[in-house]
Amino acid sequence: MKPSSDLVARDRRAVWHPYAAASHTGPLFAVSSAAGVRLTLTDGRELIDGMSSWWAAIHGYRHPVLDEAVRTQLGSMSHVMFGGLTHEPAVRLAETLVAITPEPLRRVFLCDSGSVAVEVAIKMALQYWTGRGRPERTRLLTIRRGYHGDTSGAMSVCDPDAGMHHLFSQLLPRHLFAPAPRRAYDEPCEDADVAEFERLLARHAHELAAVILEPVVQGTGAMRFYAPGWLARVRELCDHHGVLLIADEIAVGFGRSGELFGCDHAGISPDIMCLGKALTGGYMSMAATLCTDEVAAGVSDSPAGAFMHGPTFMGNPLASAVANASVELLLSSPWRARVTEISAGLTAGLAPAAELAGVADVRVLGAIGVIETREPVDMAVIQPLLVELGVWVRPFGRLVYTMPPFITSPADVATLTGAMVEAVARTT
Numbered sequence: 001m002k003p004s005s006d007l008v009a010r011d012r013r014a015v016w017h018p019y020a021a022a023s024h025t026g027p028l029f030a031v032s033s034a035a036g037v038r039l040t041l042t043d044g045r046e047l048i049d050g051m052s053s054w055w056a057a058i059h060g061y062r063h064p065v066l067d068e069a070v071r072t073q074l075g076s077m078s079h080v081m082f083g084g085l086t087h088e089p090a091v092r093l094a095e096t097l098v099a100i101t102p103e104p105l106r107r108v109f110l111c112d113s114g115s116v117a118v119e120v121a122i123k124m125a126l127q128y129w130t131g132r133g134r135p136e137r138t139r140l141l142t143i144r145r146g147y148h149g150d151t152s153g154a155m156s157v158c159d160p161d162a163g164m165h166h167l168f169s170q171l172l173p174r175h176l177f178a179p180a181p182r183r184a185y186d187e188p189c190e191d192a193d194v195a196e197f198e199r200l201l202a203r204h205a206h207e208l209a210a211v212i213l214e215p216v217v218q219g220t221g222a223m224r225f226y227a228p229g230w231l232a233r234v235r236e237l238c239d240h241h242g243v244l245l246i247a248d249e250i251a252v253g254f255g256r257s258g259e260l261f262g263c264d265h266a267g268i269s270p271d272i273m274c275l276g277k278a279l280t281g282g283y284m285s286m287a288a289t290l291c292t293d294e295v296a297a298g299v300s301d302s303p304a305g306a307f308m309h310g311p312t313f314m315g316n317p318l319a320s321a322v323a324n325a326s327v328e329l330l331l332s333s334p335w336r337a338r339v340t341e342i343s344a345g346l347t348a349g350l351a352p353a354a355e356l357a358g359v360a361d362v363r364v365l366g367a368i369g370v371i372e373t374r375e376p377v378d379m380a381v382i383q384p385l386l387v388e389l390g391v392w393v394r395p396f397g398r399l400v401y402t403m404p405p406f407i408t409s410p411a412d413v414a415t416l417t418g419a420m421v422e423a424v425a426r427t428t
């Protein structure tokens with residue numbers, strides 16, 4: 001590795017990175033710019049981006065339409081508080097999100113980040129039941145292998161073993177965990193597959209506020225794709241037992257899985273939906289929690305008479321403007337064809353990995369490609385190797401995975417997958 005040593009050295013003295021020790025000495029690369037699907041390092045090397053900056057930059061970097069949207073918005077205002085004030089970018093964004101999400105979702109709460117959108121969803125569900133005269137309904141049911149963010153409420157529904165429960169057990173409420181769905185994406189769902197979930201739901205319905213899960217794609221916690229039929233059964237069971245369903249679409253929303261939303265694979269609508277990441281095309285942090293009229297009415301009927309949440313940067317005009325531009329750009333683009341093409345490239349390119357002794361599984365859904373290794377990868381070895389091979393792919397545990405921007409060409413997808421297979425072959 002030949003990092004831009006000055007910047008990296010300064011970073012190591014002052015900066016804390018995600019999921020890292022303060023004094024971490026692992027590989028670190030300084031980026032000077034990014035455009036299209038390429039990141040340029042300060043030493044001049046160019047990398048093909050395989051991560052979309054953690055699911056967000058679906059249009060690539062420095063997209064002229066998105067750049068222009070930010071510049072134009074800067075000309076009128078970058079921020080005003082949202083209490084008692086409103087503005088066109090936020091109103092337009094809410095209208096658009098209502099129009100493109102499943103029909104019963106009618107009300108939009110804009111917030112700062114994915115984790116906060118999950119907190120908002122959980123608070124909405126609890127306040128809803130208070131408004132409906134059932135304040136004892138405060139627990140959540142979720143599935144193992146899930147990931148919903150790093151704030152307390154979100155952490156409390158992340159996988160209890162792989163997540164951070166043991167570290168923060170004094171802080172986190174005890175929720176209920178059903179086994180992760182076993183059936184893969186293309187498998188049918190039998191009654192037996194939902195039996196344990198159904199048992200927990202039936203037994204605890206009286207104290208449950210909501211079921212929360214990632215629809216069809218379990219992202220950061222597992223990179224697994226499960227049967228849409230399972231999700232459809234969950235919706236039926238929630239209706240049957242009168243429990244709200246929260247769909248966390250933060251990673252998978254906006255086309256990543258091949259449908260606009262994960263819920264679309266199962267043809268279902270949740271009571272509450274969380275969106276984030278690709279909402280702004282990766283330009284800045286913003287998320288949204290949507291709910292039905294019924295949920296909104298229940299919340300408003302609660303003793304507080306109002307939903308008790310209101311971040312300082314709620315509805316930020318710059319973020320709203322770029323979100324509007326990103327969603328419009330996506331919907332006016334042939335995104336479905338592009339995702340299908342990337343999917344085919346990922347499938348063909350990653351297939352050789354299945355032959356490697358160190359590989360447990362290879363799977364693709366939409367523009368998501370995963371090599372699951374048998375043992376955790378050594379980041380100190382594989383990360384610089386991937387960079388040497390010209391790609392930005394950031395493995396995690398036993399997962400070497402990619403979710404490239406939708407504008408990635410077949411040739412770049414081939415380079416990405418070739419580098420992933422080679423890196424896994426040489427390090428496992």
Ligand SMILES: Cc1ncc(COP(=O)(O)O)c(C=O)c1O
Pocket residue numbers: 054113114115116118147148149150214219220248249250251252276277
């Ligand atoms: C499904 C899901 N929910 C929530 C989050 C948290 O989002 P953020 O990192 O913006 O807080 C993530 C982030 O990876 C996610 O994948």
